Amino acid sequence: MISRINIQTDSDLNWHDTPGIEEVFVSRSGDKHDVEIPVCVITGREPGPTFTIMSGMHAGEYAGILAAHRIIKTINPDELLGRLIVIPVISKRAFYNRSMQLSPADEKEIHFVKPGNPKGTYSDALIDTLFQIVKSSDYLIDMHSGEMVQALYPWVPVPMIGSKEIQEATLALAKGYKVDFLEYRYEIEAIPPLCLALFEAGIINIWVEIGKNGLPSERDISAHHDGLVAALKTVGMLQGDPDRPKQKMLTGKRHQINASESGIWYPKITEGQIVEKGELLGITTDIFGNFLEEYRARTRSFVLYYWTSPAINIERKPHGYDWHSGLVSLLELEED
């Protein structure tokens, strides 16, 4: 049976201590917004760390959501030490709207929303409620993919902040993913505010980018799932040696290319490609197909993702967020 817990204040959530699986909706009725988050809590046979796995922050990134289901179906509480909190879909409202990237309620990008403002907009209330659910965690992995209009090459960005011990523990969560690349991020500005807020609360956390164009392919679901299992083994919550697949480190400066005029986008690259300095990335046309502008790489770069939607709108910038004019996200490689 699925139960409901309503939280009103900054109260701790109390989960069952007996081994087993609980499925609950944690809801909060605000002055303006009602939010409700599905939570599966798997309590293991022995005490141990608390680990949160979450997905569906961006509602069209489906591979992570289905990997969360696989975790719920396959983790046996009798084989688990500690507690696993699985949130398959952070915003049901965005998910059932088939929204992309921005919240359908207030057009906020919730990766950039910090907890602490439950009386703000819908996204503020949602993130604060999410924080109440996860705040007792020692570890957290947030699963992302390319959105429905985003062709993305799988990689794991690793926030390298805090003490050496924290950095090592953070990196250890990423080491079990079957991705070609890890990207170390040392600069605070390169880390989403929600991720930083989790670190401030003492939660070792990473977010993972596996999957493209919203497609929940078996390969991407497995890569998410197997990486999670490796992370649970790494922190001792599951028995066995964690996978340590071959990975390379990506270093370079992130550079996003945005359109300077609205129009129709014709990309000429693919995700995972290395483009040389001056190489053509794509062109835009007007709505009749007449050439508007060409976009070229300013240095030798790795294509992390590009937008596959032809519709480019530079006017649409909710809360200053320029997602609708984005063309290509590059990692500028150092010249060797």
Ligand SMILES: [Zn+2]
């Ligand atoms: Zn995402």
